[in-house]
Amino acid sequence: MAQRRKSWCWNYFLLENDSKLKCKSCDFLLSYKHKNTSGMIKHLKSIHNISVGPSTRDVNSLLQGSQKANIDNLLLEMIYKGFHPLSIVEDKTFQHFVMALNPNYNFSLEA
Numbered sequence: 001m002a003q004r005r006k007s008w009c010w011n012y013f014l015l016e017n018d019s020k021l022k023c024k025s026c027d028f029l030l031s032y033k034h035k036n037t038s039g040m041i042k043h044l045k046s047i048h049n050i051s052v053g054p055s056t057r058d059v060n061s062l063l064q065g066s067q068k069a070n071i072d073n074l075l076l077e078m079i080y081k082g083f084h085p086l087s088i089v090e091d092k093t094f095q096h097f098v099m100a101l102n103p104n105y106n107f108s109l110e111a
């Protein structure tokens with residue numbers, strides 16, 4: 001099997017040896033005999049209440065339709081309720097901030 005990009009759960013585990021993983025949060029040793037991430041995900045979910053699902057990159061590539069509309073709405077709400085000028089979306093530093101959160105977001109607000 002080719003090396004694919006690492007799963008998000010690798011942020012929470014270290015490879016202790018060939019067949020053991022160590023949870024960075026609680027030092028729990030997890031079997032890694034099957035070389036898959038389901039045990040890691042299960043541990044994170046049941047012990048640490050962490051579940052992220054697909055990697056950020058996957059989520060970004062799915063950013064469209066209702067998700068985009070949802071972000072637009074939140075942005076407009078921030079602008080109106082916070083009395084920010086609509087031109088804040090053209091502010092480079094603000095755009096850098098948003099791009100850091102989601103590189104695929106575009107600023108064509110349909111206000």
Ligand SMILES: [Zn+2]
Pocket residue numbers: 023024025026027028043047048
């Ligand atoms: Zn743990």
